[in-house]
Amino acid sequence: MLTPGTPLHALASTRSLCLAGLCLLGTVAQAASFPSAIDYDGTWRFDPSLGWFVEYDGGWIWSEGNGFLYVTEEGNWDTDGVYFYDHGMQRWFYSDHDAYPWVYAWGDDMGWQKVVTVGSSGDRHFYLSEADRTIFEDGYVVTGTTYEVDSRSAFDDAVAAAGAGDLILVSGNLADTSFSVKNKVVADGYLRIRAADKGSTALKAFTIDNCEGISLEGFTFGPNTSSTLLKIVNSTRLQILQNTFDFQDVENNQNGIVTTQGTADVEIAYNVFKNKNVSATETQSKVSGSYIKTQYDEPQMTKRLHIHHNYFKGIVPLLEGDRFAGDSDRECIVFGVSDSQDVETHHVVEQNLFEDCDGENEIITIKTSYNTIRNNTFHNSLGSVSIRFGTGTEVSGNFFIGDENNQNVFGNDLGGIRAYGSQHKIYNNYFQGLTGNSYRIPILLDSGDTTDSTGGDGHQRATDCEVVHNTIVDCAWGIALGLNYSLTPKDNHIANNVVQNRKNALYYIGSNAQGESSNVFEHNIGHSLDAASIGFEGSDSEVWATDPQLEATNFNGWSIYRPTAASPVVDYGAAGYAYVGVDFEGQTRLTPDAGADEVGGGAPLIWPVNAWQVGPNPR
Structure with missing residues (x-):
């Protein structure tokens, strides 16, 4: 400091x-x-x-x-x-x-x-809980009694006695022991349940059932054979902080965190989820399960998760022959099922790092409405952020980056964002070095195969969505409208984007979307460095074929392409998208530039996420 x-x-x-x-x-x-x-x-x-x-x-x-x-x-x-x-x-x-x-x-x-001081008395890091606005060092503020326990029975006794501001400090060899807290309501503040040795105190599994005001901090879960490492049932105002969820060599289907029934207002922060195996050695069957999953218990559905500063890494890809499998139920995050698509859940996923997350087509699967995915970094991860069902989700300020350091070598599978449903906003995102095609194009507003996907796995066409102020550099494809199904996407706006690639179409319109006048293109820029085509037969005011003058710059340790001061993107953005008030660095847009970056906006306020900023031990 x-x-x-x-x-x-x-x-x-x-x-x-x-x-x-x-x-x-x-x-x-x-x-x-x-x-x-x-x-x-x-x-x-x-x-x-x-x-x-x-x-x-x-x-x-x-x-x-x-x-x-x-x-x-x-x-x-x-x-x-x-x-x-x-x-x-x-x-x-x-x-x-x-x-x-x-x-x-x-x-x-x-x-x-x-x-509370934990560990060394040297240079300390301070944190601030979003949930109760409490500042804490390492292991957080404790204002009440500390209970030190080393067994399940002692833990149960401590839970019964403890209240707001108290700390239950858990130690011992408990890797084969499952713990639970049930019907514990802490109405004011939190009861903190903490590992005595962060990252080393292991538990088999944990259940929080019908509780309020519980904070679970610093434990290691797994590797073991539990079907779910942390299950949250009908509980509110929880914190899940600085834990490790390890799936190394687990050969049964296993989820990390599962939330059920009316669970709400849960902060999941500074955890690491890692090492998802691909198949059971003896049976060669796939090992399914997600890192975080919200379950639909009709009519109840988890709401208002805040997932931030976590490190998601190491989901090994499943092969079908010599190809990457598209659907294996091995996502990082799953919100709901098709029947929950109309439930407004208002989840926020931000400032996380996803690295080598190669489980299937979908890194994050969204099957509810009105969620926010912002300011995350997706590095060398196969698949896409998939708005699979629902209404009104926003995906903004994310970095999707592929490079030669991918731990799993598959040439055409690094994806971006694809959307079905209505009224979604995709803006201020940056894509670089992505190799995906088909479902894994950098940005895809897709066609549909049904007008009502409730109760099934159908696809509702993208309607009334906006794709604005995104930048795509050196990817296999650019932005696509309509690709895989027969029902034409309608009433979508694609504006103020910058695409610069070496091959394939920069702006692709599928055969079933061509001629649909309700889809608006305006003030986009496209530039081919080699054999790429504009792919859009329209006017210059819709897609302007010009060099955006992008230069590689060091951005928090990442090589990111940004426009120069003389770039034609400057002030080229069309008006009408006032909700994009800042760019991908958090800089104010006055007269908006095209693309994700506002030229000359001052010092960055938002950066691509690095591993040292997330997980249980950020620096």
């Missing part, structure tokens, strides 16, 4: 640490836009949620747009400490971590909170 005495040159290469909403440090930008009254000799900080801060005269100043807020002169804050600000809480946090692990909350609830 840096202290306020850190010189500006030392901050120049500092990465932002954004953990469950608390963003600490970032890179330094030019200060030319700040008022002259500010002392530029102060130390600068950057928060992606707010902007730039400067240490000034013993206090701190917050910049939001053109305005400034002088935070405080009160409290005699020790300037040798480190200060943080959280926008959601509108509070400052302070840690003098060299002397004692305290955090000071400046706001309505003034005062000190002692933070």
